[in-house]
Ligand code: CP
């Protein structure tokens with residue numbers, strides 16, 4: 457049966473750990489220039505209804521690395537933009553390609569594609585989730601710090617797609633996890649209810665409390681794609697949720713800071729902190745490639 461990756465909880469803890477192991481091998485092979493092309497003659501359709509740099513390039517390069525091809529569909533260039541039903545698009549694409557990656561607004565679009573497509577569907581970001589990003593973030597922590605379960609992770613800022621997928625990662629793997637968001641900007645209530653059942657999950661309003669003794673601090677933009685009209689009120693609401701040197705003093709001395717990018721220096725992260733952790737942050741971006749190759753290989757070849 458085909459598998460999809462519409463959200464992080466579509467996979468099990470064991471599958472997540474296998475993907476980490478495989479990403480490590482694929483990363484090593486690429487660095488050593490070893491050619492590995494199990495997806496020769498196979499195709500990935502990439503549907504983009506929102507902008508992207510990393511997701512677009514990492515999926516396209518990843519597919520080529522594995523011997524396959526990626527076909528780009530921008531909303532405006534397709535019949536999707538003119539209202540062709542998702543169930544028809546899904547069935548048509550399934551006749552041409554071996555997997556579909558989609559970046560869009562509503563999670564229901566990804567879920568409908570997954571329901572109607574006979575090939576695997578991958579969520580490349582929706583308003584609710586960004587599972588490929590958090591899978592790569594977990595890999596980055598695993599590479600730098602070792603087993604994520606032995607560490608305290610903190611997320612500061614908007615309870616958005618990144619925060620929701622981090623809670624799913626917590627529910628999957630069970631590390632020590634704290635979040636701080638302003639009132640009214642919390643992650644999805646049903647995820648919070650699930651997470652709050654465990655004592656190693658905490659939700660705060662105060663970012664200083666959330667980062668106490670953290671090994672890893674994450675953040676994301678205050679204004680996500682599609683929220684541009686709210687930018688003035690959001691900038692006000694999030695002013696005290698910036699990752700800066702003062703906040704980092706509460707964390708462990710060997711803390712690392714992650715940012716999924718694009719970053720807004722002076723908003724969610726100070727320029728100093730960004731530059732101090734730039735190597736980690738760009739490794740995190742690079743790892744999208746290795747982790748998604750592991751995901752593509754698994755989803756396409758195992759169906
Ligand atoms: N982090 C991330 O998904 O980047 P893009 O929006 O550039 O794809």
Ligand code: NVA
Nearest residue numbers: 616676680681717718
């Ligand atoms: N929360 C951001 C993530 C960008 C990768 C957005 O949805 O725009």
